[in-house]
Amino acid sequence: MTAILTPPRPVKVSSRRDFWRGVRRVLRRKPSRIVGVVILALFALMAVAGPMIYPSPLPRENNALYAAPSLAHPFGTDFEGTDVLALVVTGARYVILTGLATAVITVALGTALGLIAGFHRGRWDTALMRLTDLQLTIPGLPLLLVLTTLWKFDSPLEMGLVLGLLGWGGVARAVRSQTLSLRERGFIEAARGLGLSTTHIIGRELLPGMAPYIAMNVLIAVTGAIYAQVGLFFLGVLPFDSNNWGVMLNLAVFGGGALTSTAALPYLLAPLLAILLLTLGIVLIVDAMDEIFNPRLREE
Amino acid sequence: MKTHPARGRPRAHAVTRRLTGHLARGLAMIWVVTTISFVIIRSIPGNPVQGQYETLIERGMSPDAAERATAALYGFLPKGTLWEQYTQYLGALIHLDLGQSLSTPGTEVTTLIGAAAKWTILPVLGGTLLSFLLGVTLGVYAGIKRSGRLGDLLSISGSLLHGVPQYVIGLLMLAIFTTLWPILPAGGPVDVEFVPGFNGPYLASLVQHATLPVLTYALASYGGWVLAMKSSVATVLGDDFILAAELRGLSRAVLFRYVARNAILPLFTILALSLGMLFGGAIFIERIFNYPGLGLLLVNSIGARDYALMGGTFLVTTVAIIVANIAADLLYTVIDPRVRTGGTA
Amino acid sequence: MISGTGITKTYRRRGDHTGAQDVYALRGVDFTVPKGGAVSFIGESGCGKTTLGRIVAGLETYDSGDVVIGGVPMTPLRPRKREPYFRRIQLIHQDPYSALNPNRTIEQTLRAPLALRARQMKRPGSWIGERAEELLSLVGIDPGYVLPRYPHQLSGGMRQRVVIARALTVDPEMLVADESVSMIDVSMRLSILALLKDLRERLGVSLMFITHDIATARYIGADSELYVLYRGLVAERGPTETVISGPVHPYTQALLSAIPVLHGLELPGPDRVVPTEALDERRPDTGCLFARRCPFRSDRCVEERPELAHCLDPTHEHACFHPHRRQVIPVERFTSGGPDANGTAGTAVNGAAGAAARVRTTA
């Protein structure tokens, strides 16, 4: 019974190049996903090129403080007469950089700890899960507030580091449970039985299966960090030596009286809109992650 | 050939054992949190008395008067080495004594927290329950009509609202309902003119002031409920027993109950957890609406470097989460027969 | 040669809400697989077949006893030292879907262990590709077609062949096939069985075959041995054909009696045995584990646990105080009996089974 079984019909061959074709296919499946990608690309562009578009420092018009929206200033001007749109665009870098730093730390730490706990089980697992419980129990925002008085978040990366350290628990727990369930799957057992190294098993067999999950968490962590950080700036508990959305919110509300008079309202609404748009972008593409990373869904 | 099903004996001792285990772990957690917060808080820079003095000056008090007003505060500064303070703190904690506030000198921290907690509980409970009911109802709909236009709309709106941070919603609400269309009060918990108690005007004022914070809570968490319920309903709908029930010709109402009850079960634990979580997460909303709950208390205590109050508030929010965790677990034990009666055949 | 002696395994089930509970999966199992030989394990669900298979493949720890691989006992070795031995025993999973990583192409799946192998055997890199193709041809599939594909693009049968090919990458001495065909379509099941048999014959790979479908156990080779497990103990063992045609232990008999009869092709066995109760693992175990369900039990069965012993044929052992050969499997109907053969066929073949003597154990 060793007759070669020939396939009834040839199927298209997959390769690395096809991954991107698959991604494009997944995105095209729903037009809203394209919109989401465009939005995110826009923000990425802002973060990368935003500060280069405008002169530094941003020009001010001494006679147009809190100017109403116009063609020249689509979102009006701030208390100094600086174009609000320019502030939003140039402010994106700090915000997004923090978000990315947080995401990297959250996901790297969460995934690593979750994998270790789930893969090694036993004592490691117990210890790490206690740590995770602790991290999840301590209320993040209040702790952040307390920490801000101790720590000057001079750079977005530092900020991201702290936010990341306060946010890995959820990822770790989820990755652990995923690992535990994947661990029992035949292919992991088979890899162990074949004597493949733990690095191979974790890196090549386990992680790719969790990719959609991790990708989704990256997105969530990025937004979470952005919101937390903007929120802290809004509360005014972080030193604002840079221009960013949270600072704008704070100055608009507590300095400009945006909630009292309509003059500063565009100054408030512009960063709010930026946040809403970013959320929208992420919401629109989050559901594509599963399809992108799952070869079966990608092909269909 | 006769076989017997496992008799559904409630395993009381198992539940108590579970509870004691939880309590022990909870206490250990509280101790760790206490220690961490103690260390962090004591290393925060800033002299509260000097701060109070300058604040008074900044508000227009004369330097002499400001000095008089703050002189006595020195008596409330913690004394002794850090270790002594720590052991004292822990010792007092056992008697549920969180120390005395410095920013409201001479008032027990527990009193302050108690007073604030009641204002946090009102909107948190109101908002969470409101959003839970709304979200769950619409989530069932979104789950059942997954492929319909309205279902799509519900889930997209859910994801969006779920994604938008609380303060954005809060600020928008404030901008809309107090600036652009001023129909609701912008802050405070209740109008002081009315005699507190169970009387119409007082309650009306209470409701009026709570509307925006509650609405903001509700909107901010509504999305999460819709999404959670939707996916839960989708899972349950995929379960065989629903198809089986349908094929047995069960009436729509019964079917709906089957779906809803099974789908809502996992959400109860999330509900308990989110109630615990919201105690700490109320900061933005309370700050925006000037609602005198725990979040605002914490912000103010940090602003005033009121160590005892800071530590106390932080501890209470953490304990709320730990308690919620335990409660969620026990709740699950009570409401899920699979857990309650144990033992599979 | 691979053998096991007195293997026990107890799972401590951490009942989340009900407290801990001990599950005795294996209670001292001895077995021997000769080089190039084959043994089958059958038994009811939960009797410990999978556990045994995983222990033998080195994927599960055991509490006591020993696994001896090529004359080397594993128990005294440190886990790291055991690995190379256990690598010589490869497990073929029941579910070919979960046994292959859905995110990796077949080529990637095969290359990883082959690369390891190449390093061990100091082969050049080009060997890996060649070997992969060779192995796939060996299990009967077209390498050019299969290699670049993801598992979901293959049929169940192909997937199972890939799994077998992967197991062969490390040149194993023994394959442990745990219900390896139960998830494969009926019409193709046999081809996988044939492949296993073929590998055994051509490569000399021994086979540990775990199944609940006793008929398939017959297929893997004439000289195979059959072990009947019941709740972690061997109830009966012997040459496959012997045990099937003349089971001695009432449990084996009950198991074989439960096999559906292909009416129209077969007639029901004359001495079918039906257990008196359903399995209830929570009852305390004293004496013979099957006693409670056994229609032939005596007081002794409840008090004392029978050891493995044999009657006349030393290769055919059983753990029963009341061994009695019974003819329980369906009887082939060589001629079409027509519509009137209904139900009365039993008596026709009764003679053969009735002739079997009732023998007391000698042990």
Added chain:
Amino acid sequence: MTTAPGVRVRDLTVVYKTPLGELPALRGVGLAIEPGTITGIVGESGSGKSTLALSLLNAVQPPGRIAEGSVEIDGLGDVLTLGGEALRQARGKHLGYVFQAAQNSLNPLKTVGKQLLDLGRSHGVRDGRVLVRDAMSLLERMGLDGARVLDSHQHQLSGGMRQRVGIMLALVLNAHLVILDEPTTALDMITQATILRIIREVHEERGLTTLMVTHDIGVAAEVTDRLAVMYGGRLVEHGPTKDVLGSPRHPYTRGLIQAIPRLSGDIAQARALPGRPPTLGTLPTAGCVFRERCPLRMEVCETDDPPTVAHGDRNAACHAVELPASAIRVERKEEFA
């Protein structure tokens, strides 16, 4: 209705919506189930057995859709024209459906008794006590302690017990047409034997018409009177079980039987069928669905769908089947006319 109903399925086509468009899972299936018999439907995975079983209740789940055909059940008429309340009433009361054992066909949060009462209430049973008494006697009949079972939650029952509860729920409202979809898959052998015996006994005691779907020919052979073999959404052979097994007509049936390893006789005679079963996507759109794997393949098989040819109480759909010319009767429309 107290007597066993007959069922006539005509020209049934069911399609599933897939990314490749709507593909037929059943194509032109015609089947007559005689009252009071146990009919088995066998076929490999994906051959459309469950789809057919669900069609009898007009319960094909989206993305599936019944495109064509009729299912006439004595006393109910064409089920496919029923809808809403009438259909719901028919299910449960006239048509009993039993799910696969290991799958959970019971609401995990409610005791069996409560679900029984829900069932009664949905079908306008006024007296719950009578219902409970009926249920208890059914359960006792199947060897269970009725009171305890009614008091139990799903997780407290073993697979075999759940399956018996499923049968009880299908019968308690006096349905006389019972459809069992893979009733013993995932049960162990001894339990399977018990369940099969119960099915047979209950069938006879209550005078039912029973339809049993399974992929295990052995299981079907054990209990059924008549056997229908499906392949790729087509009914390829149908007849009395003994005849179909003893002298299979269709090459697929023959191959299938030959592929079963047996407990006695020469094991080497067992042969696997070449090729692999079709899936919705790989089904040929015209011609015989089995031709790819057929040893008797002819040219006509490429182009023409083989018609179902009846010979006495047996019929098969194959161009290559040799039948007495007189017995050949092309039938589709008026098989039972």
Added chain:
Amino acid sequence: ACGATEGAAVGPGGIYTTIDGSKQIDATAPINPFNPQGSTFAGYDAMSLAWPKNDLMDANQFYPGLAKSWTTTPGQGEVVVHLQPDARWSDGKPVTSQDVQTSIGLAYTQGGSAYTVNAGAAGAAADITVVDAKTVKVTQGAIRSNAFLRNVLSTIVVPAHVYGHLLPAGFWSTLKAARGTGAAAERAKAVITGLSQQVITFSPATDVSAGPFVLERVNPGAALLTKNPYFYDAAKITPSKVKVLNYTGNEQIWNYLVSGKLDSAPFTAVPAAVMHRIERTPGNEVRKGYSPVAAAMAFNQSHKPYDNVHVRRALAYLIDRTQVTKIASPEAGTAAVTTSGIHASAAKAWLGDGLGALDPYKVDPAKAEQELRAAGMVKKAGVWAMPDGSPWQVRINVPASFSDWVAAAKAVTSQLTDHGIRASVVTSADYILYLDELAGGKYDVGFWLMGLGPSPYNIFQRLYGSANGWQLLAGRLEHVPPGKQGNWMGGPETVGGVNPGELTNRLNLATPDEQKRIVATLARFTNEQLPVIQIYDYVNTQFVNTTRYTGWPPPASEVLRLPAGVWMQLGMIKKK
């Protein structure tokens, strides 16, 4: 809010809604004026002997409170206070000298300027004598201070029948002992300060007030006070109730103002747009008056290059104070005419023509360049750098919660950037952290309140007091080096033979003429040395609403800094 039930239930005078700018309401705090957070409201239910006038120069100008009148001997050796003859507590009991004495006794436990047990402190009260039921005499100790009268008159009076028990028997003899020296005195001191907490935490069940109002109820959002029928001048008081709203941020006050809810509001910084909205609300009127406070940029002179006076001057020449004020505090500030250390209005009074002689530091890039070169700074590619060529960045620190300072600092950095000086704003999370770090010498440049008049000692103490190294220890002045004991300004002890700290300390004891001379010297010194750059002087901008009440204090009135409760006591505010 919402004024839902105005009228009938409230009384004919209606509810007067306002905000107490000096405190945030804490509903859990005791009704006790000794508690800094206590639920009592100065001018409404908390009464002092007299209310300070907002005089430009003379800090000893007072309006009568519970004291109808007072007399002092020259040099303020003795102050005799005559109480209002009709003054009564809200429970009907008369206000007597006994109450004053008890209040002073309680003040001792708290420590403070006039009532301190520290022997040798300037301006300490030596003896309190009850002359008769309505007359009290307070004698000053040997080391005199011209703040003594002020301190005595500021005494808050509480009812002896409520608070008396807090003072143990023999309190006064303990006090006498504490003023001596030796171990016994130390013990006595400890006894008295040991009472401090007890006094602060004392919480009477109800409010007993001698003021025009008495507290009825307080919640976290507001406090409600009702008219005290026993108030000695009850006829003058129109409103039946006063509602004091709580606030946690200026924006809330703006909101209340925009909605027309407040009858009067305390001073807050207001952005222009909000100002327009507030003014559009019917009845809202602005009352501007003198506020003896100014905002300045202060330098840490121990940090380079700010140790160089030329650098400080250069910065002064580059900052357009008018533009900064327009951005930061258009309504509540006027650009500083120069830097003298004194609020401009007071400066005119103190300096007269001398003010014109000071350098006004008009924007003058050329001069700035000259100064920078003089300091050795170098200009590379249009950007100024340190003398050694390393980059120079002016970091201006401000607390995040002070929106006008944040805006001002941003405006300053923008201007400096325009002139080739790199500058940035760094905010601190909160004011306390800011102060701590400022005092810790962590900042180069930070914003700082100054010019705290009217007492000239207070004005210059901000610049040449402990923040700049001059410490008053047991009556002796010492100068500590920069970086120690809160000396963050790090200025030199003397420049050109002038010791500003020494001069400042003399202001406390000097006669008016002497004060004038010293002030002139210090103003010139400050103008030249620029330890700070005065950016803008605050204007006490208040709002009143004329829809419900009339009779408001006129613009520039001296009472504007006092609570509205005092306005009522003075016969202002009538029902419309």
